[in-house]
Amino acid sequence: MTWPRPCSGRRVTDLANQILLQLLNGLVVGSSLALVAAGLALLFGVLHLINFAQGDFFMLGGYAAWYVLGATHNYFLSVVVGTLIVGVFGGLLLTAIIWPLLRKSQVLILLATLGLSLILEQAATYFLGGDTKIVEPPLGPISLGPILYPAYDLIVVAAGMSVLVIGYFALQYTTYGIWLRAVAQNRMMAAALGVPVPRVYILALAVSSGLSALAGGLLLPLNSVNPTVGGSIILTAFIIVVAGGLGNFRGAAIVSILVGEVQALGSLVVKPSVLQVVLFGLVILLLIVRSRRQHLLVRL
Amino acid sequence: MLDVEDLHAFYGPSHVVQGVSFSITRGEAVALVGRNGVGKTSTLKSLIGLETRTRGTIKLEGTPLTGMAAHVRASRGLGYVPEERAVFPQMTVEENIRIGALLHRTGDQRGVLDRAYSLFPILRERRLQMAGTLSGGQQKMLGLARGIALQPKLLMVDEPTEGLMPANVELITNALLTAIKEGMTVLVVDSSFDLLRQLCSRMYAMDRGLLIGTYRPGDFASPDDLAATMLGEARH
Numbered sequence: 001m002t003w004p005r006p007c008s009g010r011r012v013t014d015l016a017n018q019i020l021l022q023l024l025n026g027l028v029v030g031s032s033l034a035l036v037a038a039g040l041a042l043l044f045g046v047l048h049l050i051n052f053a054q055g056d057f058f059m060l061g062g063y064a065a066w067y068v069l070g071a072t073h074n075y076f077l078s079v080v081v082g083t084l085i086v087g088v089f090g091g092l093l094l095t096a097i098i099w100p101l102l103r104k105s106q107v108l109i110l111l112a113t114l115g116l117s118l119i120l121e122q123a124a125t126y127f128l129g130g131d132t133k134i135v136e137p138p139l140g141p142i143s144l145g146p147i148l149y150p151a152y153d154l155i156v157v158a159a160g161m162s163v164l165v166i167g168y169f170a171l172q173y174t175t176y177g178i179w180l181r182a183v184a185q186n187r188m189m190a191a192a193l194g195v196p197v198p199r200v201y202i203l204a205l206a207v208s209s210g211l212s213a214l215a216g217g218l219l220l221p222l223n224s225v226n227p228t229v230g231g232s233i234i235l236t237a238f239i240i241v242v243a244g245g246l247g248n249f250r251g252a253a254i255v256s257i258l259v260g261e262v263q264a265l266g267s268l269v270v271k272p273s274v275l276q277v278v279l280f281g282l283v284i285l286l287l288i289v290r291s292r293r294q295h296l297l298v299r300l
Numbered sequence: 301m302l303d304v305e306d307l308h309a310f311y312g313p314s315h316v317v318q319g320v321s322f323s324i325t326r327g328e329a330v331a332l333v334g335r336n337g338v339g340k341t342s343t344l345k346s347l348i349g350l351e352t353r354t355r356g357t358i359k360l361e362g363t364p365l366t367g368m369a370a371h372v373r374a375s376r377g378l379g380y381v382p383e384e385r386a387v388f389p390q391m392t393v394e395e396n397i398r399i400g401a402l403l404h405r406t407g408d409q410r411g412v413l414d415r416a417y418s419l420f421p422i423l424r425e426r427r428l429q430m431a432g433t434l435s436g437g438q439q440k441m442l443g444l445a446r447g448i449a450l451q452p453k454l455l456m457v458d459e460p461t462e463g464l465m466p467a468n469v470e471l472i473t474n475a476l477l478t479a480i481k482e483g484m485t486v487l488v489v490d491s492s493f494d495l496l497r498q499l500c501s502r503m504y505a506m507d508r509g510l511l512i513g514t515y516r517p518g519d520f521a522s523p524d525d526l527a528a529t530m531l532g533e534a535r536h
Contacts, residue, residue, distance in 0.1 A: 103352070175402045178391075178395060178398060178399060178402065179399065179402070181388070181390070181391060181395075182388050182391065182399045185388040185389065185390055185391065186385055186388055188350050188370070188385075189382065189385060189386060189387075189388070190371075190388075190399065191349075191350070191369065191370035191371045191374070192348050192350060192370050192371075192374055192380040192382070193371075193374055193399055193400040193403070193446075193450075194371050194374035194375045194400060194403045195371055195399065195400075195403070196371050197369075197370075197371055198369070
């Protein structure tokens with residue numbers, strides 16, 4: 001998968017403008033990553049499981065938006081409808097697969113979601129075609145002081161940030177948010193207090209799938225979609241979620257933005273390939289340090 | 301109020317509760333007593349639905365609960381305060397109480413919070429503190445305060461005074477006494493002679509997964525007497 005292309009910014013003439021440009025590019029990459037990572041973080045937090053099919057709901061979100069766009073010719077409506085369809089579909093599908101395995105070994109859930117990922121990928125290839133679907137950004141560039149910047153990229157940033165902020169406050173203050181955190185910390189006690197644990201699980205799985213689908217739909221004009229597009233994004237998202245703290249919605253969001261900004265600003269001084277190695281080398285280092293302190297890898 | 305008939309529970313290959321039958325009437329406080337590992341906690345967990353492999357009949361006010369999930373049993377009026385891990389450590393004291401209050405039948409969340417704080421005023425002072433940072437005694441108070449404040453039809457409390465210093469034992473005992481005086485039905489597992497004598501009208505003794513006798517607090521003159529009787533019964 002290729003992340004949103006850096007803006008060439010023909011009017012960029014000095015270093016300050018380049019830095020501004022790269023800051024914006026970093027926000028676009030970070031917001032996109034955060035949307036996928038937030039869904040994963042929710043699953044880690046509530047179910048303590050790794051869903052290998054998470055990237056496939058990103059892919060399905062892209063396809064859903066593409067097909068709805070063909071029918072409605074309204075891009076923003078297509079993203080919303082696609083997100084809802086894939087969220088509900090993903091929530092029910094994951095519940096049907098994961099629920100019977102919940103009290104069994106985590107390895108079974110890992111294998112089951114890996115199998116689901118392969119099935120969804122092959123099904124997408126068979127039913128939707130193996131070609132890449134491309135969509136033009138619905139908005140052109142706008143002037144931001146000294147630079148021109150794609151307006152749609154800013155929409156992606158705004159949408160990503162909004163979802164993360166809303167998600168954070170929903171987790172803190174809504175009934176289901178409080179229940180989600182309770183189930184994450186002590187499922188048995190939550191059940192004994194009357195929290196409808198199965199409903200909380202279904203909601204978490206649906207929201208998690210929906211967040212991936214929203215990212216897939218939003219990034220459709222920036223990345224296009226094909227049956228294997230979810231595979232590469234999910235690897236990065238996994239690393240971010242683990243680095244942000246397993247099950248930590250806010251941590252995943254912050255690390256996503258940091259990764260995006262470091263990639264963008266770092267590209268001013270080193271090659272992107274070198275930057276990638278350094279960045280994820282640092283993440284591995286962080287994981288080793290954290291695993292010694294908190295035994296996080298044991299939970300994996 | 302509660303009728304339990306031929307209750308069995310299994311933990312792995314172990315048959316931990318082997319056909320227990322008893323009943324509790326409305327407003328009564330009853331204890332399950334016995335040595336460690338005889339099936340008292342498993343009985344409570346089976347009643348609330350946290351033991352997965354059980355059989356037998358459980359009725360609350362005549363309504364069968366058998367086969368229902370734990371959260372459904374709780375919504376029907378069963379309350380449970382476990383011995384350990386009763387609180388959500390990364391949530392504030394107030395959030396811990398609100399978790400159950402969000403489901404409260406009357407929708408009276410403020411009332412639930414006020415009831416909990418009136419039982420243990422220290423919790424009001426610490427309402428914004430993470431529950432995991434409270435002392436062990438305060439965590440016990442939080443679990444019990446939430447259990448009582450939700451006003452279940454039957455409150456089951458597992459070892460409420462275990463490991464607490466005397467001052468906290470007194471606070472916990474007083475909170476339970478208040479609840480009982482207000483008409484709450486209570487089933488408690490504890491080994492404290494003083495607590496049982498103050499709270500309970502009857503005690504069911506358990507050994508090796510079975511009920512082996514019914515006693516009244518007046519049957520025992522001292523803690524040693526209670527302990528000796530339990531051990532003596534166990535040898536039979």
